[in-house]
Amino acid sequence: GQNIDQPTEMTATEGAIVQINCTYQTSGFNGLFWYQQHAGEAPTFLSYNVLDGLEEKGRFSSFLSRSKGYSYLLLKELQMKDSASYLCAVRDPFSGNTPLVFGKGTRLSVIA
Amino acid sequence: IAGITQAPTSQILAAGRRMTLRCTQDMRHNAMYWYRQDLGLGLRLIHYSNTAGTTGKGEVPDGYSVSRANTDDFPLTLASAVPSQTSVYFCASSVGHADTQYFGPGTRLTVL
Numbered sequence: 130g131q132n133i134d135q136p137t138e139m140t141a142t143e144g145a146i147v148q149i150n151c152t153y154q155t156s157g158f159n160g161l162f163w164y165q166q167h168a169g170e171a172p173t174f175l176s177y178n179v180l181d182g183l184e185e186k187g188r189f190s191s192f193l194s195r196s197k198g199y200s201y202l203l204l205k206e207l208q209m210k211d212s213a214s215y216l217c218a219v220r221d222p223f224s225g226n227t228p229l230v231f232g233k234g235t236r237l238s239v240i241a
Numbered sequence: 242i243a244g245i246t247q248a249p250t251s252q253i254l255a256a257g258r259r260m261t262l263r264c265t266q267d268m269r270h271n272a273m274y275w276y277r278q279d280l281g282l283g284l285r286l287i288h289y290s291n292t293a294g295t296t297g298k299g300e301v302p303d304g305y306s307v308s309r310a311n312t313d314d315f316p317l318t319l320a321s322a323v324p325s326q327t328s329v330y331f332c333a334s335s336v337g338h339a340d341t342q343y344f345g346p347g348t349r350l351t352v353l
Contacts, residue, residue: 159339162341162342170346171331171344171346171347172284174341174342174343177341216283216284220339222339227286227299227300228286228289228338228339229286229339231283231284231285232283233281234283
């Protein structure tokens with residue numbers, strides 16, 4: 130089976146650091162994506178990890194541990210515009226008709 | 242370059258009516274996808290196409306059909322709409338199957 134877990138909601142303060150976790154249990158694994166989705170808008174691609182370790186891209190970093198079935202998205206120097214949902218998605222080569230399996234998303238609220 | 246466009250932006254439809262949601266991309270991507278996004282359920286794949294002339298069923302295909310006559314267009318048809326098809330529909334595309342997906346702006350559909 131396929132299961133991707135993320136916290137439903139998180140709140141953090143402007144200027145702070147927040148870590149959004151994602152755990153997955155899938156038949157296979159061939160990469161993990163993070164997407165950002167502002168309310169009423171489309172998901173936009175943030176990052177992709179296929180090997181263990183940290184990928185840094187400006188204020189955003191994404192970490193992967195394949196042995197633990199775990200990833201996190203780290204957002205630094207939070208800004209109000211970072212208030213959005215963050216979607217974790219796993220590429221499972223054994224998923225048949227579903228190339229990407231999406232988690233339900235974590236809604237992040239950044240407060241002043 | 243527009244990327245991916247979807248039409249209409251929103252639609253209210255009477256149950257039993259036929260409706261086609263349009264999706265066009267100008268990135269020459271081979272693969273295209275249709276998702277629906279519902280509160281608490283996340284993104285669910287309806288149908289996909291790995292290349293022009295081929296289509297496949299996703300996780301929730303019942304009540305929907307697609308066609309892929311050329312690379313750019315991937316319309317989604319609801320033959321006889323039902324209220325449970327009320328949702329936000331996103332079209333996406335990727336260079337190849339299971340590559341990074343890029344999403345259109347979405348269509349908000351309400352079936353009464």
